[in-house]
Amino acid sequence: MAQSTLDSMPGASTGTVVITEPLNFWGGKRVKPREEKNAEPVFEPATGRVLCQMVPCGAEEVDEAIQSAYAAYQKWSKMAGMERARVMLEAARIIRERREKIAKLEAINNGKTITEALVNIDISWKSIEYYAGLAGTLAGQHIQLPGGAFAYSRREPLGVCVGIGAWNFPFVIATMKSAPALACGNAIVYKPSPMAPVTAVILAEIYKEAGVPDGLFCVVQGGAETGSLLCHHPKVAKVSFTGSVPTGKKVMEMSAKSVKQVTLELGGKSPLIIFKDCELENAVKGALMANFLTQGQVCCNGTRVFVQREIMPQFLEEVVKRTKAIPVGDPLLGSTRMGPLISKPQLEKVLGFVSQAKKEGARVLCGGDPFVPSDPKLKGGYFMSPCVLGTSNTLVNGGTAHAQSALFFNTQSLSTDNCRDDMTCVKEEIFGPVMSVLPFDTEEEVIQRANNTTFGLASGVFTRDISRAHRVAASMEAGTCFINNYNINPIELPFGGYKMSGFGRENGQVTIEYYSQLKTVVVEMGDVESLF
Numbered sequence: 001m002a003q004s005t006l007d008s009m010p011g012a013s014t015g016t017v018v019i020t021e022p023l024n025f026w027g028g029k030r031v032k033p034r035e036e037k038n039a040e041p042v043f044e045p046a047t048g049r050v051l052c053q054m055v056p057c058g059a060e061e062v063d064e065a066i067q068s069a070y071a072a073y074q075k076w077s078k079m080a081g082m083e084r085a086r087v088m089l090e091a092a093r094i095i096r097e098r099r100e101k102i103a104k105l106e107a108i109n110n111g112k113t114i115t116e117a118l119v120n121i122d123i124s125w126k127s128i129e130y131y132a133g134l135a136g137t138l139a140g141q142h143i144q145l146p147g148g149a150f151a152y153s154r155r156e157p158l159g160v161c162v163g164i165g166a167w168n169f170p171f172v173i174a175t176m177k178s179a180p181a182l183a184c185g186n187a188i189v190y191k192p193s194p195m196a197p198v199t200a201v202i203l204a205e206i207y208k209e210a211g212v213p214d215g216l217f218c219v220v221q222g223g224a225e226t227g228s229l230l231c232h233h234p235k236v237a238k239v240s241f242t243g244s245v246p247t248g249k250k251v252m253e254m255s256a257k258s259v260k261q262v263t264l265e266l267g268g269k270s271p272l273i274i275f276k277d278c279e280l281e282n283a284v285k286g287a288l289m290a291n292f293l294t295q296g297q298v299c300c301n302g303t304r305v306f307v308q309r310e311i312m313p314q315f316l317e318e319v320v321k322r323t324k325a326i327p328v329g330d331p332l333l334g335s336t337r338m339g340p341l342i343s344k345p346q347l348e349k350v351l352g353f354v355s356q357a358k359k360e361g362a363r364v365l366c367g368g369d370p371f372v373p374s375d376p377k378l379k380g381g382y383f384m385s386p387c388v389l390g391t392s393n394t395l396v397n398g399g400t401a402h403a404q405s406a407l408f409f410n411t412q413s414l415s416t417d418n419c420r421d422d423m424t425c426v427k428e429e430i431f432g433p434v435m436s437v438l439p440f441d442t443e444e445e446v447i448q449r450a451n452n453t454t455f456g457l458a459s460g461v462f463t464r465d466i467s468r469a470h471r472v473a474a475s476m477e478a479g480t481c482f483i484n485n486y487n488i489n490p491i492e493l494p495f496g497g498y499k500m501s502g503f504g505r506e507n508g509q510v511t512i513e514y515y516s517q518l519k520t521v522v523v524e525m526g527d528v529e530s531l532f
């Protein structure tokens with residue numbers, strides 16, 4: 001087994017790892033790219049150094065991977081669910097055993113902190129364990145018909161599925177797609193993001209070691225072109241896509257040509273609503289969890305934080321204090337709570353949103369600047385200080401919080417020194433550590449404003465009023481609503497979007513339905529009654 005990448009991990013530190021092994025995997029082994037000519041450098045976000053080369057797969061390589069997956073599917077789909085479960089449980093066990101090494105590699109490639117990367121790897125093996133548990137339960141129905149005839153339904157796999165992933169949760173996304181796919185008896189060809197290509201192949205090796213047939217989980221590297229080859233391939237039955245709305249639309253369009261099933265897990269601009277009767281410290285912690293994990297590059301982040309006017313001063317004071325205290329730096333240090341963004345263009349894009357917000361009248365309450373850590377090896381990294389955009393008055397001296405709110409916030413509608421619903425930073429997905437804080441007055445008003453978006457991935461509400469909490473949750477046009485917390489996404493819970501945030505679900509029992517199809521078998525026990 002080519003385990004050398006992982007073997008080099010225990011002693012590895014930021015700025016030291018170089019990966020030269022092939023990153024494609026099909027037919028049960030790593031596969032060297034056919035041509036190196038379109039190689040793209042992959043950068044270590046913490047240092048800006050080249051970590052490896054990503055060589056995109058062309059049509060022949062994609063076809064080879066899909067043929068290899070199809071051959072594996074023929075074997076795997078004939079195994080009993082319990083047999084598949086056994087192999088999957090072994091894969092989960094191996095991931096768990098190697099969690100530190102895999103997490104380190106993930107943190108090096110993605111820039112997320114080692115603390116978060118470990119949580120991600122734990123989610124990954126739990127996902128495989130969870131779907132292994134369901135593999136043996138897949139069953140149809142028996143339906144009695146008149147005259148002794150009957151029918152039964154069989155839950156069958158789809159065939160070769162394709163997974164296309166984003167760069168923010170590379171290992172998690174690869175497992176969240178492959179675990180339900182394999183449990184149902186499918187094979188899967190996975191294309192990671194060209195910016196985070198290194199851990200998917202580790203997953204492929206682990207599945208192989210656990211005993212899946214060669215080709216069952218393949219990895220092809222590449223960007224838009226390779227993705228498009230996958231979406232057009234006639235042997236592919238389903239495409240599960242995680243990424244942005246514009247790319248999701250293209251994937252859906254390409255898949256429609258050969259009527260492939262599609263799951264779209266797309267972006268968001270989720271609202272987090274904080275009522276004045278909340279437990280304030282929890283609400284502040286929730287707002288930080290909703291905005292700053294993985295440097296704010298999380299699809300379901302609650303980036304529009306609506307705060308009831310009366311508690312705005314206290315909320316802002318506390319949220320700004322805590323945001324300023326977030327230790328930004330080397331992702332491999334246990335004490336770091338925010339690493340670098342994924343790439344230089346992403347950093348520039350996010351800083352651009354902050355500049356635009358200022359031009360449109362928002363006040364930067366903290367952060368929003370490029371950040372250069374003191375450690376010299378991190379000088380070329382893509383760091384920025386976490387940012388809160390909102391109103392400035394609460395940080396003005398003097399007056400009680402209530403007096404301030406009465407004096408200042410009652411005139412807010414006249415002020416431009418504020419986040420407003422029509423600002424770019426409030427309307428568009430930034431995908432970086434930028435929280436926009438907006439005042440509101442009434443429940444009715446905030447529900448309308450929270451839903452006034454084309455996205456619908458997630459939402460959140462903080463209140464002590466149980467009736468209000470459920471009323472607000474029911475009225476959110478979003479696939480998830482968190483009550484009195486945020487970004488709690490265990491694998492047992494269905495996850496996915498409303499509106500332009502996509503359709504289909506990942507995680508939870510329901511995902512079995514997105515990786516399988518029902519066949520109805522009708523059985524006659526008597527003679528055929530023919531009208532002809």
Ligand SMILES: NC(=O)c1ccc[n+]([C@@H]2O[C@H](COP(=O)([O-])OP(=O)(O)OC[C@H]3O[C@@H](n4cnc5c(N)ncnc54)[C@H](O)[C@@H]3O)[C@@H](O)[C@H]2O)c1
Nearest residue numbers: 165166167192193223224227228243244247265266267299
């Ligand atoms: N809903 C979710 O579960 C979820 C999870 C993570 C990220 N996201 C979203 O992903 C986005 C960030 O990720 P990104 O920048 O990697 O997104 P992206 O849309 O740029 O790329 C996603 C993937 O699509 C591939 N791709 C690009 N063009 C393609 C094409 N024409 N055909 C087929 N594949 C193509 C990319 O190579 C990559 O693997 C954000 O909008 C974020 O909200 C959503």
Ligand SMILES: O=CCc1c[nH]c2ccc(O)cc12
Nearest residue numbers: 123168169298299300489495
């Ligand atoms: O960007 C979001 C990635 C994501 C989607 N669903 C889940 C579930 C658990 C996670 O840790 C991440 C995600």
